[in-house]
Amino acid sequence: xxxxxxxxxxxxxxxxxxxxDQEKDFVNALNVFPVPDGDTGTNMSLTMExxxxxxxxxxxxxxxxxxxxxxxxxxxxxxxxxxxxxxxFFRGFAAGLTKNKTTASGKDLARAFLxxxxxxxxxxxxxxxxxxxxxxxxxxxxxxLAAEEGAGAGQVLKAALAxxxxxxxxxxxxxxxxxxxxxxDAGGQGLVCIFQGFVAGLEMDRRELESFFGKPVExxxxxxxxxxxxxxxxxxxxxxxxxxGANIDQEMIKSELESKGDSMIVVGDPNVIKVHLHxxxxxxxxxxxxxxxxxxxxxxxxxxxxxQEYSRGQNGSHEHSHRLDFSDQPEPERELSLIVxxxxxxxVGLVAVVPGKGLAEIFSSLGxxxxxxxxxxxxxxxEDLVKAINTVNAESxxxxxNNKNVIFxxxxxxxxxxKKVGVVPTRSVPQGISALLYxxxxxxxxxxxxxxxxxxxxxxxxxxxxxxxxxxxGDLQIEERxxxxxxxxxxxxxxxxxxxVAVNILENMVNEESSVISIYYGADEKEEAAQKLSERxxxxxxxxxxxxxxxxxxxxxxxxxxx
Amino acid sequence: MAKIHVVTDxxxxxxxxxxxxxxxxxxxxxxxxxxxxxxxxxxxxxEQFYHRLQNDPEIPSTxxxxxxDFVRVYEEIAEPGDTILSVHLSSKMSGTYQSAVLAGTMVDxxxxxxxxxxxxxxxxxxxxxxxxxxxxxxxxxxxxLTALAERISENLEVYFVVDTLExxxxxxxxxxxxxxxxxxxxxxxxxxxxxxxxxxxxxxxGKSKALKRVRQLALNMKExxxxxxxxxALSHADNLTEAEQLASFLKEKLPLEGExxxxxxxxxxxxxxxxxxxxxxxxxxF
Numbered sequence: 118x119x120x121x122x123x124x125x126x127x128x129x130x131x132x133x134x135x136x137x138d139q140e141k142d143f144v145n146a147l148n149v150f151p152v153p154d155g156d157t158g159t160n161m162s163l164t165m166e167x168x169x170x171x172x173x174x175x176x177x178x179x180x181x182x183x184x185x186x187x188x189x190x191x192x193x194x195x196x197x198x199x200x201x202x203x204x205x206f207f208r209g210f211a212a213g214l215t216k217n218k219t220t221a222s223g224k225d226l227a228r229a230f231l232x233x234x235x236x237x238x239x240x241x242x243x244x245x246x247x248x249x250x251x252x253x254x255x256x257x258x259x260x261x262l263a264a265e266e267g268a269g270a271g272q273v274l275k276a277a278l279a280x281x282x283x284x285x286x287x288x289x290x291x292x293x294x295x296x297x298x299x300x301x302d303a304g305g306q307g308l309v310c311i312f313q314g315f316v317a318g319l320e321m322d323r324r325e326l327e328s329f330f331g332k333p334v335e336x337x338x339x340x341x342x343x344x345x346x347x348x349x350x351x352x353x354x355x356x357x358x359x360x361x362g363a364n365i366d367q368e369m370i371k372s373e374l375e376s377k378g379d380s381m382i383v384v385g386d387p388n389v390i391k392v393h394l395h396x397x398x399x400x401x402x403x404x405x406x407x408x409x410x411x412x413x414x415x416x417x418x419x420x421x422x423x424x425q426e427y428s429r430g431q432n433g434s435h436e437h438s439h440r441l442d443f444s445d446q447p448e449p450e451r452e453l454s455l456i457v458x459x460x461x462x463x464x465v466g467l468v469a470v471v472p473g474k475g476l477a478e479i480f481s482s483l484g485x486x487x488x489x490x491x492x493x494x495x496x497x498x499x500e501d502l503v504k505a506i507n508t509v510n511a512e513s514x515x516x517x518x519n520n521k522n523v524i525f526x527x528x529x530x531x532x533x534x535x536k537k538v539g540v541v542p543t544r545s546v547p548q549g550i551s552a553l554l555y556x557x558x559x560x561x562x563x564x565x566x567x568x569x570x571x572x573x574x575x576x577x578x579x580x581x582x583x584x585x586x587x588x589x590x591g592d593l594q595i596e597e598r599x600x601x602x603x604x605x606x607x608x609x610x611x612x613x614x615x616x617x618v619a620v621n622i623l624e625n626m627v628n629e630e631s632s633v634i635s636i637y638y639g640a641d642e643k644e645e646a647a648q649k650l651s652e653r654x655x656x657x658x659x660x661x662x663x664x665x666x667x668x669x670x671x672x673x674x675x676x677x678x679x680x
Numbered sequence: 681m682a683k684i685h686v687v688t689d690x691x692x693x694x695x696x697x698x699x700x701x702x703x704x705x706x707x708x709x710x711x712x713x714x715x716x717x718x719x720x721x722x723x724x725x726x727e728q729f730y731h732r733l734q735n736d737p738e739i740p741s742t743x744x745x746x747x748x749d750f751v752r753v754y755e756e757i758a759e760p761g762d763t764i765l766s767v768h769l770s771s772k773m774s775g776t777y778q779s780a781v782l783a784g785t786m787v788d789x790x791x792x793x794x795x796x797x798x799x800x801x802x803x804x805x806x807x808x809x810x811x812x813x814x815x816x817x818x819x820x821x822x823x824x825l826t827a828l829a830e831r832i833s834e835n836l837e838v839y840f841v842v843d844t845l846e847x848x849x850x851x852x853x854x855x856x857x858x859x860x861x862x863x864x865x866x867x868x869x870x871x872x873x874x875x876x877x878x879x880x881x882x883x884x885x886g887k888s889k890a891l892k893r894v895r896q897l898a899l900n901m902k903e904x905x906x907x908x909x910x911x912x913a914l915s916h917a918d919n920l921t922e923a924e925q926l927a928s929f930l931k932e933k934l935p936l937e938g939e940x941x942x943x944x945x946x947x948x949x950x951x952x953x954x955x956x957x958x959x960x961x962x963x964x965x966f
Contacts, residue, residue: 482864550865554883633886635865662886664866680885 118271118319120220123178128322129274130187133314134169135330137162140310147303149294150608151584151595153672154493154522157303160197164204165311167194167498179218184211184229192529193500199249199304201499201525202237206253206308209236223273227264230257230277241525247292249304255284256312271319278312285309298588352378352395353421356402360390362410370406377402395420455501456481456488457508465562466511469549470497470523473640473669476546476676483553485517486510492520492546493672502530506538513537513562515569519549521606539566544606545578546637546668547678579604579622579677581615600674615642615674616650620657626679627658634661637668637676650675682761684822686813687753689745689776690720691769691948692798692806693915698941702813707753709776711947713740720947729947730918730955739850742951744775750783760790763822767809767829769801772876773952794822796829799876803915803943804838804961810941811911836963838873839881839897841890843956845869848878851952870894887956891922894960895929901962902934908964910934913941917950917957926960937965 121129137144137158144158171190175183188211191204213229214221221229234254238244259280263273288302289295295302321329356378360370364387371383378396385391390410396402399417406412458481467485471477472492480488487505491497497505506514514536516527521544531538539562543549555572556565580603584595590608595601602610602622610621619636627634634654638647644667651665661679668676688694690708699706708719711729713736718724720742733740754764766784771777777797784793798805808829815828842848868890872881881897884890901910912930916923920942927940945957953959 479864551885554867554885632888632892635885660888662866662888664885666864680889 119269120222121226121270121319122220123175123180123183125319126180126183126221127172127175127178128326129315129318130169130172130183131314131323132318132321132326132330133311134162134165135326136310136314136317137165137307139330140306144303144306144310146586147300147306148585149298149300149303150603150606151298151586151588151597152580152582152601152603153585154520156494156496157197157199157307160200160496160522161203161304161307161310163196163498164191164194164200167191167500168204168207170194180221181211181215181217184214187211192533193498193503195499195526195529197496197522198525199307200496201529202240202249202304203307203311204499204529205236205240206233209233212236221270223260223264223268223270226270226273226277227257227260230260233257245292247288247290247295248302249308251288251291252281252284252302252305252308256281256308274312274315274319278309278316281305281309281312352380352397353419354396354399355380355393355418355420356396356399356416357391357393358403358406358415359385359413360392360406360410361388361413362390363388365390365409370409373405374402454490455505455508456490458486458488463511463558464513465556465558465560465565466509466514467517467553467556468502468505468509468514469517469553470502470519470527471546471549472671472673473637475667475669476637477669479550479666479668480517480553483550484556484558485553492523493670496520496522497526499526499529499533502527503533506530506534506536509536511536513539515556515562515565516540517543517549517552519543519546537562539563541566541569541573543573545580546670546676547576547578547635547680548573550635550678551576551680576678576680577605577626579609579619579626579675579679580606580673581619581622581675581677582673584611616646616653619650619675619677620653623654623657623677623679626677627661629660631658631661631679633678633680634658634663635678635680636663636665637670637678638665639668639670639672639674639676641671642674647675682763683759684763684765684816684825685757686809686816687750687757687764687766687780688806688809689768689780689948690946691774691776691801692767692809693803693943693946693949694806694809695943696721698806698810698943702810704809704813705753705757707745707749709745709774709948710743711740711951712743714738718947724947726944726946726950729950733950734955739847740947740951741851742774742948744779747779747782747786750780751786754783754787754791754793758791760788763792763794765794765796765809765812765825765829767796767798767805767812769805769949770799770873770876771797772799773801773878794826796826796833797876798829798833798836800833800836800838800873800961802945802949802959802961803913803941804836804873804959806943807836807911807913807941807961807963808832831966832963835966836961837897837901838959838961839894840871840953840957840959841868841887841894842871842953843868843887844954847952847954870897891926891958894958895926895933898930898960898962899933901964905964908935908966909937910962910964911937912960912962913943914961915943915945915949915957915959917945917953918955919958920944922958926958930960930962934962 141158141162145156168191171186188208191207195201195204209232210229213232234257256277260273260277263276285305378394380395382393468487469480469485470489471480477488486509489497489505518524518527524542527540541552552569552573555568584599587597593611595611600618602618610618612618655663687705711718766780768777780795798808867883868887869883870881870893914923
């Protein structure tokens with residue numbers, strides 16, 4: 118193909134979105150740390166989805182118009198660090214194609230990718246090689262080389278993909294943490310998915326792409342996690358049925374089933390409800406729901422066996438099939454529910470990204486006007502943060518991202534609003550709380566930023582979660598599902614009991630200067646267990662005040678702070 | 681020969697020994713536990729007070745001396761032609777200053793009454809009458825004395841730490857610090873007195889961290905006033921241990937003039953700060 122048209126470009130972007138969506142769990146699994154966050158795949162996929170939504174609005178096949186929508190859509194939809202970099206990639210891409218209306222040649226595309234390299238490198242303060250930056254740069258170089266040799270648009274894209282793949286394979290040789298973890302760079306992998314999509318989009322039109330990926334955008338069907346590398350699987354029974362009854366409370370079913378498994382879908386009207394759940398206790402689920410009405414069309418499949426069949430090549434389908442059709446029920450959209458505490462107009466207002474109900478209450482009580490729920494697994498989009506900033510009734514706004522993967526989006530949001538905005542780069546919830554103590558509403562934005570930045574450094578953060586895969590960290594051998602303790606984001610202890618691991622990492626955190634230990638227990642943790650942990654800490658460190666709060670954060674049994 | 685007398689109130693936490701040593705007259709405020717009233721330092725001791733404060737479910741209140749109480753004292757100690765320097769705790773925290781001003785207009789016109797607002801409380805406010813009494817013994821003139829009082833009030837730095845904000849809040853003496861109440865985290869703020877009101881200086885988690893911060897603030901005085909000597913006083917509510925630790929820190933680190941005065945916080949102020957409070961007052965000697 119010598120040149121691409123606007124229509125082809127749209128197909129390329131659609132394919133890129135499909136490819137990312139299909140591979141997102143694989144990309145997520147490339148996390149350097151085996152912790153249940155830093156969802157690079159999810160973040161990039163959601164960013165791409167948001168960008169595509171904008172692109173779909175273009176009525177014409179004008180390339181410059183499509184790319185400008187692409188740039189805007191990805192900018193607003195950017196989630197997590199990888200999402201922000203992706204949005205900058207598209208921004209450069211759009212800048213390179215502003216003069217193209219009907220077609221773009223191989224040279225045009227090569228030029229656009231070189232622009233992407235420039236914008237992505239400029240967007241990060243300290244560019245690190247061996248990441249998606251490198252993959253994008255080498256892909257652009259590959260494209261440029263092909264274009265110089267006179268290749269057409271199609272060949273240029275294929276050259277870019279080949280170079281991207283090669284660069285991706287090489288990332289562990291550049292970045293030692295990748296080699297240690299035995300993975301390639303997740304963001305780089307995401308970018309490769311996009312180039313793969315571009316190439317697929319050259320050959321296939323929308324209908325072909327939809328059937329190839331089996332996931333039409335308008336009619337979303339269930340998306341299943343890619344099979345994990347090993348043969349264990351939690352919640353292995355895919356359980357589906359219909360409840361026939363009268364005035365059945367869907368919310369009540371959801372809250373009951375939530376704890377029994379995952380991938381829950383409960384849809385329908387009060388008289389007919391379709392239920393889908395992956396669970397290890399299908400009997401309990403059926404028993405509970407049978408009490409609400411008549412059950413029909415019951416189907417229970419063992420996904421583990423299905424996967425084993427798949428891996429032995431006896432089953433053509435990668436994903437397990439569903440007996441019931443959920444496709445007419447779109448997945449609930451990720452809804453943003455800001456927690457807004459209206460306050461009188463003031464000079465400086467506060468926005469914080471906080472996981473969990475208890476922590477949200479604590480941040481509210483410390484004067485934060487707008488809480489964006491999220492953090493560890495749900496990285497808010499740039500647009501979510503822009504909305505939050507705009508709800509705050511103040512001339513200038515300070516954002517506390519409270520997560521290393523949100524800082525970048527916060528800085529991007531800053532550029533998109535009329536208000537004066539400052540970001541205190543808090544990397545954890547304890548850092549956010551410590552910074553808040555230095556907030557003085559009667560001071561200027563600049564003075565507050567300086568004071569709060571000092572404040573965030575006065576605390577040490579510990580986190581207790583579980584390992585999402587087996588790995589080795591230093592001299593610690595970690596198995597999947599082990600309980601791990603992190604101090605300042607680095608794995609410091611491993612065990613089988615959250616409280617034991619917490620006691621363990623406190624030893625690393627507490628010194629003779631320490632005076633306060635705070636324990637924020639998670640949504641899945643019992644108050645009694647937290648109470649016992651608190652007593653143990655009090656006994657062990659009599660010089661410290663030990664405080665315990667319900668944080669309600671997901672996935673993290675405990676967040677600890679020592680100051 | 682016309683004499684100058686120094687009068688103060690019980691909100692300045694001068695011990696009986698200090699009162700006797702410097703010849704300072706103290707007019708007591710009244711502390712009221714539901715139906716029972718006591719004159720601070722007269723019919724209730726500091727020990728009795730804290731015992732009752734911690735065991736009585738009700739938080740007591742205080743009331744200023746009446747103008748008549750002041751008139752009685754003024755006329756008792758002064759001869760016609762004498763001058764009274766009546767030095768009182770912050771007019772923003774208590775009506776005591778106002779009572780004294782009224783008393784000044786009611787007293788026999790042959791007695792001159794000058795009422796001074798220290799803008800402070802506890803032994804910090806008490807440092808003013810002490811300095812005045814000392815200067816008086818050295819023969820300072822009335823103008824020199826009023827200028828001295830003003831200079832001390834202006835340069836006096838106050839930092840204090842309470843165990844709980846509950847007492848300040850219940851008595852409505854919290855001013856700007858009210859923003860700290862209702863936070864779910866237990867915050868031990870370092871408080872100060874600003875424009876005569878209690879104000880938060882810094883929010884800190886944990887009392888030992890707060891006290892550490894107070895020490896740091898004392899050291900900052902040295903940078904702010906290089907080559908000066910300082911006078912320092914501490915007061916505490918049933919917390920002599922922490923006050924003594926802080927005193928030895930100050931003795932070691934700051935060039936001081938005289939001893940670090942340590943005074944228990946009496947009922948008048950203790951009602952508002954609650955047990956456990958430690959307060960530091962320092963001013964540079966000019």
